[in-house]
Amino acid sequence: MRRVQLEAIHEELSRPESLLPISEVALKWGFTPMGRFVASNRSAFGLYPSDTVRRARGLCA
Secondary structure, three states: OHHHHHHHHHHHHOOOOOOOOHHHHHHHOOOOOHHHHHHHHHHHHOOOHHHHHHHHOOOOO
């Protein structure tokens, strides 16, 4: 179940048009607390959620 949630959150954060804050997206998919979400996301995808958002918006080199 957690993997499905993580994948859904990652997909949403990967869309450049997604403007919701990371915490709202995680909460929307039932992921709390935030510290656990961030650690789980990094473990699953090798990135912090903020890195995913920056890449989606073309803000990193």
